[in-house]
Amino acid sequence: MIGSRRVLLISGVLMICAWTLVPIYLVALGGVGGASTIYAWPKPFWPASLSIGNFTAFLQIEGIWAAMLRSVEVAVLCMILSLLLGAPAGYALARFAFRGANLYRLMILMTRAFPVGILALPLAVSFVRLGIYDTVFGVALMHTALALPFAVLVTASLFVGIPRELEEAAWVFGCSGPGAFRRVVMPLAIPGIAATAIFAFVISWNEVFAASVLTVRNKTLTADLLTLLSEAPLQSQLAGGLLLILPSVLFIFFVRRYLFALWGVASR
Amino acid sequence: MRGQTLRPYLLIMPSLAFLLLLFFVPLVQTVALAFSTTTGTGVGNFVQMLDDLDFRDSVRNTFGLVLCVVPLQLLAALGMSMMLRHVRWGRDIILWIWTIPLGISDLAAGLVWLAILTDKGYLNTILFEVGVISGPQSWLTYETPGALFLAILTAEFWRATAIVFVVLVAGVQLIPREYEEAASVFGATAWQRFRRVTLPLLRPSIQTALILRTVLAFEAFAVVLAVGGRNFPVLVSQAYLWQFTNQNYNVAACYAVLVTLVSLAATLVILIALRPRAGESA
Amino acid sequence: MFKKLAILSGAIILSFTIAEARADELNFLSTQMRPLEEAQKARAQILKGSPVPVAYLPEEPPQLPIHLRADEQGAHTISLVGALHGELAPLASMLQPLDQEDKLITQSGVPEHVAKLAKLGTDHLMYVPWMQATYIMAANKKALPYLPAGANLNTLTYAQLSEWAANAEKATGQRVLGFPAGPTGLMARFLEGYLLPSYTGGVVVGYRSADAVSMWDAYKALWMHVSPNSTNYNFMQEPLLSGDVLIAWDHVARLQNAFRSKPDDFVAFPAPAGPKGRAFMPVLVGVAVPKTAPNTSGALQVIDYLLKPETQITTLRASSFFPVVQVALPEDLDPGLKLEGAAVAAQQGAKDALPTLLPVGLGSHGGEFDKIFVDTFQRVVLRNQPVKQVLNREAEDMQRVLDTAKAPCWSPDPASEGTCKVK
Numbered sequence: 001m002i003g004s005r006r007v008l009l010i011s012g013v014l015m016i017c018a019w020t021l022v023p024i025y026l027v028a029l030g031g032v033g034g035a036s037t038i039y040a041w042p043k044p045f046w047p048a049s050l051s052i053g054n055f056t057a058f059l060q061i062e063g064i065w066a067a068m069l070r071s072v073e074v075a076v077l078c079m080i081l082s083l084l085l086g087a088p089a090g091y092a093l094a095r096f097a098f099r100g101a102n103l104y105r106l107m108i109l110m111t112r113a114f115p116v117g118i119l120a121l122p123l124a125v126s127f128v129r130l131g132i133y134d135t136v137f138g139v140a141l142m143h144t145a146l147a148l149p150f151a152v153l154v155t156a157s158l159f160v161g162i163p164r165e166l167e168e169a170a171w172v173f174g175c176s177g178p179g180a181f182r183r184v185v186m187p188l189a190i191p192g193i194a195a196t197a198i199f200a201f202v203i204s205w206n207e208v209f210a211a212s213v214l215t216v217r218n219k220t221l222t223a224d225l226l227t228l229l230s231e232a233p234l235q236s237q238l239a240g241g242l243l244l245i246l247p248s249v250l251f252i253f254f255v256r257r258y259l260f261a262l263w264g265v266a267s268r
Numbered sequence: 269m270r271g272q273t274l275r276p277y278l279l280i281m282p283s284l285a286f287l288l289l290l291f292f293v294p295l296v297q298t299v300a301l302a303f304s305t306t307t308g309t310g311v312g313n314f315v316q317m318l319d320d321l322d323f324r325d326s327v328r329n330t331f332g333l334v335l336c337v338v339p340l341q342l343l344a345a346l347g348m349s350m351m352l353r354h355v356r357w358g359r360d361i362i363l364w365i366w367t368i369p370l371g372i373s374d375l376a377a378g379l380v381w382l383a384i385l386t387d388k389g390y391l392n393t394i395l396f397e398v399g400v401i402s403g404p405q406s407w408l409t410y411e412t413p414g415a416l417f418l419a420i421l422t423a424e425f426w427r428a429t430a431i432v433f434v435v436l437v438a439g440v441q442l443i444p445r446e447y448e449e450a451a452s453v454f455g456a457t458a459w460q461r462f463r464r465v466t467l468p469l470l471r472p473s474i475q476t477a478l479i480l481r482t483v484l485a486f487e488a489f490a491v492v493l494a495v496g497g498r499n500f501p502v503l504v505s506q507a508y509l510w511q512f513t514n515q516n517y518n519v520a521a522c523y524a525v526l527v528t529l530v531s532l533a534a535t536l537v538i539l540i541a542l543r544p545r546a547g548e549s550a
Numbered sequence: 551m552f553k554k555l556a557i558l559s560g561a562i563i564l565s566f567t568i569a570e571a572r573a574d575e576l577n578f579l580s581t582q583m584r585p586l587e588e589a590q591k592a593r594a595q596i597l598k599g600s601p602v603p604v605a606y607l608p609e610e611p612p613q614l615p616i617h618l619r620a621d622e623q624g625a626h627t628i629s630l631v632g633a634l635h636g637e638l639a640p641l642a643s644m645l646q647p648l649d650q651e652d653k654l655i656t657q658s659g660v661p662e663h664v665a666k667l668a669k670l671g672t673d674h675l676m677y678v679p680w681m682q683a684t685y686i687m688a689a690n691k692k693a694l695p696y697l698p699a700g701a702n703l704n705t706l707t708y709a710q711l712s713e714w715a716a717n718a719e720k721a722t723g724q725r726v727l728g729f730p731a732g733p734t735g736l737m738a739r740f741l742e743g744y745l746l747p748s749y750t751g752g753v754v755v756g757y758r759s760a761d762a763v764s765m766w767d768a769y770k771a772l773w774m775h776v777s778p779n780s781t782n783y784n785f786m787q788e789p790l791l792s793g794d795v796l797i798a799w800d801h802v803a804r805l806q807n808a809f810r811s812k813p814d815d816f817v818a819f820p821a822p823a824g825p826k827g828r829a830f831m832p833v834l835v836g837v838a839v840p841k842t843a844p845n846t847s848g849a850l851q852v853i854d855y856l857l858k859p860e861t862q863i864t865t866l867r868a869s870s871f872f873p874v875v876q877v878a879l880p881e882d883l884d885p886g887l888k889l890e891g892a893a894v895a896a897q898q899g900a901k902d903a904l905p906t907l908l909p910v911g912l913g914s915h916g917g918e919f920d921k922i923f924v925d926t927f928q929r930v931v932l933r934n935q936p937v938k939q940v941l942n943r944e945a946e947d948m949q950r951v952l953d954t955a956k957a958p959c960w961s962p963d964p965a966s967e968g969t970c971k972v973k
Binding site: 306321386387388403404406408409410411493496497498505509511512514515516 | 611612640723724731732733734778779781782783784792793794914915916917918920921925928929932954
């Protein structure tokens with residue numbers, strides 16, 4: 001027995017799924033369908049022939065695996081750093097009403113509000129002075145700066161929702177401040193941390209500009225591929241676009257259940 | 269209680285120090301560029317920016333796009349997270365599918381939507397098959413500004429709604445179900461429950477999602493350039509054009525400063541409009 | 551959880567040391583041959599026989615000055631730079647004079663005017679010419695039936711092009727002439743190197759002359775038959791392949807995918823002529839050694855290698871850049887490349903040929919100079935503003951740019967004493 005509201009809900013959910021997936025399917029189509037599919041009119045909605053030549057071409061690029069390894073390193077470092085730096089600040093914003101809180105919010109957002117490409121030259125120069133130009137670590141730091149507003153604000157908005165009483169109860173039972181934080185608040189903050197991790201990973205993975213300005217040889221995969229692809233035939237551009245989304249989509253797949261860590265818990 | 273008043277500052281200190289170390293010097297240097305002219309310090313570059321052929325259009329387009337796309341995305345993401353609450357089966361797979369656009373780089377998203385919306389693209393193929401149009405039709409030119417705006421809006425909406433959605437999904441879980449159950453015991457309709465219970469409790473997440481999305485919306489240009497070409501200048505694309513094509517770093521810095529001021533102003537408006545009201549726990 | 555994080559970070563920091571391998575290679579940063587296939591060929595074919603191991607690093611043009619500045623600050627990463635003349639010009643102060651290569655250039659038959667450009671307005675050779683290209687026209691064979699009576703592709707005029715496009719529109723119901731007027735398209739080169747000099751005989755001096763006014767009027771009329779998608783096009787090869795556009799003007803490298811993948815469907819031919827001749831502009835790519843190069847002697851060896859006739863032919867096959875040295879083209883060239891090569895030769899050898907040189911003295915102001923042409927185009931053609939008024943306004947802007955750069959006139963404008971003046 002399915003009620004009409006249920007039908008409405010299910011069809012709505014399916015429609016949004018289609019809305020998200022169809023454009024991705026079209027990229028895939030362009031990537032494997034070959035030139036004839038791409039330039040046809042009217043456009044076919046399934047490939048006339050399948051060829052994975054565009055994809056195998058990528059995997060034969062010199063140094064592609066090293067670039068991929070660097071990309072993963074940068075993304076993971078960025079994730080760790082933005083959580084380590086951002087979560088405490090988020091907690092401060094949520095729990096304490098302190099002077100300058102809004103000023104701090106604006107300062108954190110500055111890194112996102114200022115078009116980062118315009119900073120390229122002075123950034124590169126100061127990275128040279130800091131000795132981190134053309135290093136994986138330097139790119140990770142840059143990406144951390146870009147992910148930090150997400151880390152701070154998202155964790156803050158979740159810490160606000162965690163009842164202070166819970167934390168105080170933990171103090172009563174003899175936990176120290178940090179102890180209460182770790183045993184009581186942290187588990188409740190897992191969805192926020194998962195969301196932050198997703199943002200940090202995806203931002204870092206897809207970031208092209210800073211990665212290509214701040215490195216010469218140690219380019220991340222995205223920066224490397226996008227330079228190579230910018231003037232390539234359309235079908236290899238689409239194939240590259242598809243290849244590049246796979247890692248982030250996989251990452252979200254593995255982290256998604258942490259986003260739901262509290263689903264049902266809070267309702268008890 | 270001295271420790272208590274110091275504690276928030278100790279907690280924000282690492283992130284602040286990090287940004288100052290990494291960002292402060294380049295930022296100041298760039299802002300200085302905006303004010304330095306061949307004859308010394310002044311606002312000459314800003315005058316040149318105001319005088320730029322595309323300046324007015326880019327202001328109009330930027331605000332038009334942000335004011336349309338951000339509220340739409342907030343509504344959509346709210347709707348999506350509410351729907352997700354009622355889904356019983358496969359919730360995490362649905363969540364995953366809905367967040368896939370998050371993983372797509374701006375450039376790839378631009379490519380996709382160009383392939384869909386171009387003259388001989390997928391949209392026109394469908395319209396052609398069902399008999400609405402008789403042949404390829406242009407939507408993305410300076411002759412069709414309305415369609416072009418809708419096209420860019422659609423592409424941006426598709427690409428970036430997931431950001432808002434993920435923030436809200438994380439927040440929705442902290443709303444205790446008892447509140448809503450209590451409300452429904454007292455005879456509140458679904459809409460009333462949403463308005464009076466869910467929305468206020470979700471306010472911190474909405475505020476965060478709005479701020480992040482607005483700041484990013486002012487920054488977005490890759491999709492706009494891919495779909496709109498030269499026909500839809502926005503402030504950021506102008507900044508990049510001046511920096512890399514015209515190679516005038518000073519005017520580029522002016523555009524960058526303007527974009528920053530505008531997004532920070534928008535952030536302030538959101539912070540004030542959605543601030544916690546008296547009596548609520550901060 | 552924290553334990554895991556700590557292990558992970560440790561593993562990452564450890565792996566930094568691994569990433570530093572291959573450091574003995576010489577870093578060759580290039581803004582050309584960036585597309586995937588070309589970069590692969592540059593590594594596997596062109597540079598394979600290099601006397602010094604080379605890491606070929608394709609990079610977007612905006613990043614080039616940034617990397618060189620970073621090197622100046624002590625990073626010392628890049629030994630060799632390959633870039634367009636226009637990209638190298640603003641960087642002259644960061645490059646080593648390469649006068650020791652003078653002899654090589656003369657011996658291999660690099661034309662004198664090309665060698666002069668490579669001095670970037672100084673007394674020293676600042677880069678070594680590496681390869682060259684130009685801009686030509688391309689058309690789908692489907693468009694040929696609409697050619698106006700008596701018109702010959704090799705001697706086409708702008709008036710005939712206009713008529714051709716009008717005929718094609720009448721017959722197909724679509725505007726099928728296209729220009730790369732998108733955000734990263736090379737429209738500015740069309741206006742400053744092709745259209746304007748064809749009507750006024752120069753680039754700067756006659757910017758607001760009566761000839762220029764008639765040119766803009768004619769172009770506005772022609773634009774009625776131009777695809778409105780042109781302001782979205784950056785590369786014309788895609789719309790040509792999709793059939794959205796049947797006739798187009800662009801850089802040979804930005805047309806090559808069309809010619810290479812379907813050489814039987816397309817024809818290549820010289821740019822049209824105006825009342826003052828058939829103006830066209832060369833594209834010159836040079837290799838330069840930064841002052842901060844960690845391996846200058848290696849870089850010089852690579853330069854010598856790149857100028858060898860065999861390497862130049864390999865380069866042509868891999869990209870669509872033609873040799874700068876004196877060398878006979880092989881018979882077994884790719885058919886698409888042959889098409890382009892024939893059109894380039896016809897354009898250079900035309901009776902009414904009017905070569906427009908690249909600006910020498912604009913330095914870092916080249917971008918703003920281009921903007922004036924694109925702005926004029928936008929105002930006159932797209933926004934319908936009165937021609938004379940626009941030209942007066944933009945001419946003032948042009949004078950301001952020339953004054954700031956203190957640039958003397960360059961060919962085909964007559965040589966000037968001191969800064970070039972718009973009349």
